[in-house]
Amino acid sequence: MKIAQIAPLAEACPPKLYGGTERIVSYLTEELVRQGHDVSLFASGDSVTAATLIPCSDVALRLNPAVKDFVPHHVLMLEEVRRRFDDFDVLHFHTDIFHYPMIRDFADRTVTTLHGRLDLPDLQPFYRTFSEVPLVSISDAQRLPMPPVNWAGTVHHGLPADLLPYSSHPGEGYLAFLGRISPEKRPDRAIEIAARTGAELRIAAKVDRVDQAYWEEKIAPVVAAHDNIRYIGEINEGQKAEFLGNAKALLFPIDWPEPFGLVMIEAMSCGTPIIAFNCGSVPEVIAPGISGFIVNSVDEAVQAVGRLDSLKRSQVRAAFEERFTAERMAKDYVAIYHELSGARRDAARLRRQRGDDIGLQVVA
Numbered sequence: 089m090k091i092a093q094i095a096p097l098a099e100a101c102p103p104k105l106y107g108g109t110e111r112i113v114s115y116l117t118e119e120l121v122r123q124g125h126d127v128s129l130f131a132s133g134d135s136v137t138a139a140t141l142i143p144c145s146d147v148a149l150r151l152n153p154a155v156k157d158f159v160p161h162h163v164l165m166l167e168e169v170r171r172r173f174d175d176f177d178v179l180h181f182h183t184d185i186f187h188y189p190m191i192r193d194f195a196d197r198t199v200t201t202l203h204g205r206l207d208l209p210d211l212q213p214f215y216r217t218f219s220e221v222p223l224v225s226i227s228d229a230q231r232l233p234m235p236p237v238n239w240a241g242t243v244h245h246g247l248p249a250d251l252l253p254y255s256s257h258p259g260e261g262y263l264a265f266l267g268r269i270s271p272e273k274r275p276d277r278a279i280e281i282a283a284r285t286g287a288e289l290r291i292a293a294k295v296d297r298v299d300q301a302y303w304e305e306k307i308a309p310v311v312a313a314h315d316n317i318r319y320i321g322e323i324n325e326g327q328k329a330e331f332l333g334n335a336k337a338l339l340f341p342i343d344w345p346e347p348f349g350l351v352m353i354e355a356m357s358c359g360t361p362i363i364a365f366n367c368g369s370v371p372e373v374i375a376p377g378i379s380g381f382i383v384n385s386v387d388e389a390v391q392a393v394g395r396l397d398s399l400k401r402s403q404v405r406a407a408f409e410e411r412f413t414a415e416r417m418a419k420d421y422v423a424i425y426h427e428l429s430g431a432r433r434d435a436a437r438l439r440r441q442r443g444d445d446i447g448l449q450v451v452a
Contacts, residue, residue, distance in 0.1 A: 089425060090444075092176040093117045093139070094130045094169055094183055097161050100148040101135040105294065105322050107150075108350045109203045112245050112417075113182050119248070119418040128176070130165055144168060162186050173197075174441065177434075178425045185211075188218045195221045196430030199240055199421075202226070207233040207345055222428060224421075227369035230347040241424045244372070245348050246417030247408075252329045252357040254405045259334030262288040263393070264360070266323075266331065266338065266351050269295045269303045277341035277365070279310050280386050282317055285393045289339070292331050294322035333358040337380070337396050340364035341389065349373060352380075356408035359401035363392045379407040 093116065099107030102114035113129075114137065120127045121138045129135065133143030134151075144165035149155045166187050173179060173194055181187050181200040191198050201224045215237050222240040225231045231239065263285075265278040275291060282289035291311070295303045311319050323331055332338065338355040339362075346368035353373065355362055362380035364370045374380045380399070381392040425431060 089422070089431075090126045090128075090175070090177045091120060091425065092128050092130065092169065092172075092179040093120075094165070094179065094181045094187070095132075095135075096183055097132050097145045097165060098148060098150045098158060099132070100151075101129060101131045101137060102325065103148070104151070105324055107148075109182055110148075111350065112203070115246065115248060115251075115414045116418055116421065119246075119414040120422070123415075123418055123422070125422075128172075130169055142168065142172075159186075166190055178428060178431050180421070180425075185214060188214075188221055191221070192218075194430060196428055197434060198222060198430075199224055199424055199428065201243070202230065203347065205345055205347055206230055222424075224424065226348040227372050229345065229369045229372060232345075240427065241420070243417060243420045243424070244412060245350055245353060246412050246414040247353060247357055248414045249357075249409065252332065252354055254357070254359045254401075255329075255333030256359065256401055258336040258360065258401070260288075261336045262290050262334070264332060264335035264338050264355075265289065265291045265293065265341075266328070266354075267293050268299070269293045269307055270299045271302055272342060272344035274341040274343045274365070275307050276310065277343075277386055277389070278339040279307070279314065279317055281339060281341070281363075281389045281393065283314055284386070284390050286316065287336075287393060289317045290320055290331070290335070291318065292320045292323045292327075328354060329358060332360050335360050337393065338362045339389070340370070341386075342367050342370075344368065346370065353408060353412040356404050356412065359405040361396060361399045361401070361404050363389050363396075365389070373412075375407055379404045 095101050095110055095113040099110040101110045103110050117127055117129050117139050127139035129137050129139040130142045130144055132145045132148045134147045145161050149158050170190055179198045199222045216235050219237050222238050224240050225242045228242050267273055311317050332355050338360055342365050348369050352362050356379050366382050366384050374382055376382050383389045383392055
């Protein structure tokens with residue numbers, strides 16, 4: 089198939105630091121290429137890919153101090169997509185809500201993966217208006233607040249199987265917190281769990297500007313007050329394997345409807361079990377007693393820390409390999425692409441127009 093992947097421009101594909109959506113777009117793109125598809129990636133110019141890169145900004149917008157407003161850059165990217173839309177059998181968008189008015193004439197040849205939370209009231213009238221656009225959720229839990237829409241499927245995220253290697257022994261044996269410092273991620277819970285168990289906690293997390301006050305007023309003073317808690321800061325992809333692989337468990341103490349939680353499967357890839365609060369996608373990702381424990385309170389999390397020795401890291405890794413590889417993710421998306429009515433109907437016409445004979449078979 090000839091496929092367009094349209095990524096946000098905030099980060100490169102893959103990101104140099106934090107960036108969940110762009111990371112998944114990168115993993116999906118590279119796996120689709122590996123599986124033999126002709127893929128074009130609309131992304132920032134500093135992205136690295138085996139696909140055909142169509143650069144839509146010089147560098148990732150978050151890393152460019154001259155950029156004050158991301159919106160104009162994304163609109164320009166979508167104009168580039170509009171100019172080329174008949175070059176592709178399928179156009180796969182990861183750009184939130186920007187593109188919907190533009191794609192109405194060919195929406196049945198598109199799919200949009202929703203990467204964020206969907207329980208915000210402002211989204212309800214939007215999705216009612218564009219209810220015909222094919223959508224993909226990243227967990228079944230993510231769908232719950234939505235009005236009736238055209239769900240094409242749920243596709244759980246996946247990672248390249250060799251990206252974060254398995255670690256049979258947790259090295260230094262600390263508890264890990266990885267992600268963002270923000271109220272909904274509840275680093276305060278992680279700190280309390282560490283304080284009550286006496287375990288070392290290492291926090292590898294970025295602090296966005298919007299969360300700077302929360303960090304300075306609520307979290308930093310508590311970190312400073314405990315000798316067994318270390319704040320490392322934001323880490324890059326190359327540091328992640330060591331950070332997660334050497335941990336005896338990942339703490340995922342969230343307090344919001346997490347759409348997926350990529351860090352959970354990153355830990356699983358390393359063989360590191362997860363102690364996660366029962367919110368959002370958590371029950372879809374963690375197999376209790378195999379890849380971790382699902383808890384409903386700090387008290388239960390403290391008890392779970394005491395039960396970590398009952399889990400086998402080899403079983404955590406096996407759960408990852410069975411359910412959360414990029415190969416499985418790409419196959420799931422290809423199955424959805426083939427079911428798009430516009431892709432099936434227009435396949436032969438588009439191939440003749442391009443002068444090629446790639447991929448799709450016409451379905452009568």
